[in-house]
Amino acid sequence: METVTWLLATIGIALILAKIGDSIIERFELPGVLGELVMGMILGNLVYFGIVSPQYLPIVSGQGFTTDITAIANFLAKLGIIFLLFLGALDTDIDQLKKTGVTATVSTVLGVFVPLILGWFALMEMGYPSREAFAGGVLLTATSIGLTVRVMMDLGVLKSEVGAASLSASVMDDFLGIALVIFAVGTGGLLNLTLKIVAFFVITGVIWWYLVDYYIKFAERLHVEKGILGMALGMMFLFAALAEGWFAAAIEGAFMMGLTLSKLPEGKRLMDDVRAIGYGLLIPFFFVHTGAMLNLTVFEHENALILATVLTTIAVVGKIIGRGFGAWITAWGRGRDFLFTRENFWMSLQMGIGSIPRTEVALVDLMVAIHGGAIPPSDAPDFIAATLIFITVSVLITPPLLKWAFKAEIEKAKAMKVAQKVERINETKEKIRELKGQ
Amino acid sequence: MEIEQALKTFHSLRLTDINHGVTSLPVVTEDADIMSVLKILRTRHHVWVVKDRDSMNLVGVIRYLDVIDILLPPEAHRFKLGMTSRTMKSLLGGATKAGDVAERNPLTIEEDATVLDALMKMRKYRVQVLAVVEGDKLVGEVSLRILIDELLRLMKVGGASWKQ
Numbered sequence: 001m002e003t004v005t006w007l008l009a010t011i012g013i014a015l016i017l018a019k020i021g022d023s024i025i026e027r028f029e030l031p032g033v034l035g036e037l038v039m040g041m042i043l044g045n046l047v048y049f050g051i052v053s054p055q056y057l058p059i060v061s062g063q064g065f066t067t068d069i070t071a072i073a074n075f076l077a078k079l080g081i082i083f084l085l086f087l088g089a090l091d092t093d094i095d096q097l098k099k100t101g102v103t104a105t106v107s108t109v110l111g112v113f114v115p116l117i118l119g120w121f122a123l124m125e126m127g128y129p130s131r132e133a134f135a136g137g138v139l140l141t142a143t144s145i146g147l148t149v150r151v152m153m154d155l156g157v158l159k160s161e162v163g164a165a166s167l168s169a170s171v172m173d174d175f176l177g178i179a180l181v182i183f184a185v186g187t188g189g190l191l192n193l194t195l196k197i198v199a200f201f202v203i204t205g206v207i208w209w210y211l212v213d214y215y216i217k218f219a220e221r222l223h224v225e226k227g228i229l230g231m232a233l234g235m236m237f238l239f240a241a242l243a244e245g246w247f248a249a250a251i252e253g254a255f256m257m258g259l260t261l262s263k264l265p266e267g268k269r270l271m272d273d274v275r276a277i278g279y280g281l282l283i284p285f286f287f288v289h290t291g292a293m294l295n296l297t298v299f300e301h302e303n304a305l306i307l308a309t310v311l312t313t314i315a316v317v318g319k320i321i322g323r324g325f326g327a328w329i330t331a332w333g334r335g336r337d338f339l340f341t342r343e344n345f346w347m348s349l350q351m352g353i354g355s356i357p358r359t360e361v362a363l364v365d366l367m368v369a370i371h372g373g374a375i376p377p378s379d380a381p382d383f384i385a386a387t388l389i390f391i392t393v394s395v396l397i398t399p400p401l402l403k404w405a406f407k408a409e410i411e412k413a414k415a416m417k418v419a420q421k422v423e424r425i426n427e428t429k430e431k432i433r434e435l436k437g438q
Numbered sequence: 439m440e441i442e443q444a445l446k447t448f449h450s451l452r453l454t455d456i457n458h459g460v461t462s463l464p465v466v467t468e469d470a471d472i473m474s475v476l477k478i479l480r481t482r483h484h485v486w487v488v489k490d491r492d493s494m495n496l497v498g499v500i501r502y503l504d505v506i507d508i509l510l511p512p513e514a515h516r517f518k519l520g521m522t523s524r525t526m527k528s529l530l531g532g533a534t535k536a537g538d539v540a541e542r543n544p545l546t547i548e549e550d551a552t553v554l555d556a557l558m559k560m561r562k563y564r565v566q567v568l569a570v571v572e573g574d575k576l577v578g579e580v581s582l583r584i585l586i587d588e589l590l591r592l593m594k595v596g597g598a599s600w601k602q
Binding site: 093149153158159163164220223227228263264265266268269 | 511530531532541542543544545546558559562563564565
């Protein structure tokens with residue numbers, strides 16, 4: 001069989017396993033993406049441990065396994081990230097985002113920069129070069145809110161002030177996490193890079209913001225099958241090419257195109273088509289491909305474990321301190337008198353704990369940093385292992401920590417339910433008494 | 439009237455000519471309770487959401503299919519990156535008002551557009567109804583039901599029957 005045949009077979013196996021893995025992990029109320037990563041890890045290690053020859057399973061690359069055919073698999077995975085970001089941005093409700101309160105904004109900013117700076121300095125202390133250390137810090141910035149929402153809902157606290165602020169903050173820190181990776185992969189002097197970043201955001205965020213409407217109207221006039229979708233994707237790839245050319249971060253282009261398109265009803269109507277391409281093919285392939293890059297032999301050396309321990313600790317502690325402190329100093333908009341109260345402390349702690357989970361954006365940033373050269377190939381296995389570990393730990397520890405942090409609210413809700421039950425019983429007894437009296 | 443001629447006339451009709459105004463439209467304000475929206479959706483396929491009844495500034499639309507997102511628990515939806523829009527529509531996810539569950543910026547068409555323009559837009563975006571607007575103000579709607587009614591009326595006026 002030809003190599004292309006094996007690539008096609010690999011894509012097929014990867015997609016089937018991705019969906020099965022996703023479904024299994026979801027049953028444990030954990031993010032399905034972990035299942036896709038685990039399936040990828042199994043596939044990849046069949047190659048690393050020599051059980052299957054790399055030519056029959058061309059899903060791993062680097063570490064001496066790169067061939068022409070794995071380069072195609074790499075590119076497919078890259079398209080997966082591009083579609084993931086495009087979809088994420090397209091689904092954004094910018095009007096809602098503008099309404100984000102002060103507490104959510106301040107806690108987001110601190111929740112992003114505290115782990116970033118802690119991670120950056122810690123990795124530099126460990127001997128990593130500044131650019132690589134910065135990339136390591138960026139991996140720790142963005143929260144994945146899905147798990148927190150699920151747990152908060154189970155606990156009955158999603159509608160609380162903390163729940164609402166956590167949701168807004170997490171959407172915003174995705175933006176920051178995605179934007180900051182530019183500084184990790186961007187090359188050239190700081191001034192040159194800054195100018196390119198400003199020019200890029202002026203073109204894609206300001207000028208295009210006003211032009212996108214005319215562009216879609218032009219696409220409407222073409223009267224061809226899926227013409228609007230094709231034109232939108234075409235422009236997305238042009239933006240991605242611009243971002244790749246300027247800062248080796250194609251995702252930024254896809255993200256900005258999605259964001260500008262999201263303001264138009266016509267853009268929103270494209271979501272189903274884009275989702276079909278993304279989640280039907282490219283995005284699960286990206287996650288399986290990422291999982292496949294974890295060579296388990298990396299744990300034979302202590303470097304990966306030390307890096308994983310450092311990043312995991314900062315990922316957890318940095319977020320709790322950053323976002324928690326950010327929420328605390330705003331006193332939830334209740335004035336200075338509230339600042340040093342026990343309630344402010346607990347609400348801020350809940351906010352911090354809710355921001356611990358990391359998944360997609362950390363993986364996206366990791367892949368961008370590796371492909372963009374911010375993390376060199378020699379260190380890539382350690383970073384991949386460390387990232388997958390801190391993602392797993394962050395996802396596993398959040399539910400019990402949230403339950404602990406919301407203990408008082410849960411007890412209060414339980415007590416209220418009991419009181420309501422007692423009240424209902426008493427009312428029924430009263431009615432029975434009245435009926436007997438009659 | 440021959441069917442070809444009826445269709446020709448039909449296509450060139452301006453939406454102003456077939457617009458029934460806003461009095462009969464399913465409209466709620468963005469602060470309306472979700473339950474009142476659900477009550478309307480028992481008999482209608484969509485509800486327009488406006489800022490207030492005086493300005494009639496269009497905020498969004500709630501479609502029949504959106505009821506699925508409203509009734510499902512948040513965990514039934516996936517979270518990917520910032521994708522919270524569907525989850526936030528869930529009653530259990532915290533949605534309480536019409537504005538929370540409405541699809542913002544619905545597809546619109548200007549009042550001076552023709553029926554053909556409306557049909558083309560409906561086909562391109564696979565929708566059955568468009569909001570007819572004058573600037574940001576909701577002045578009516580054009581739906582497939584209205585268009586069918588209008589075509590049948592035209593044919594009746596022209597004396598044509600469906601047998602032809």
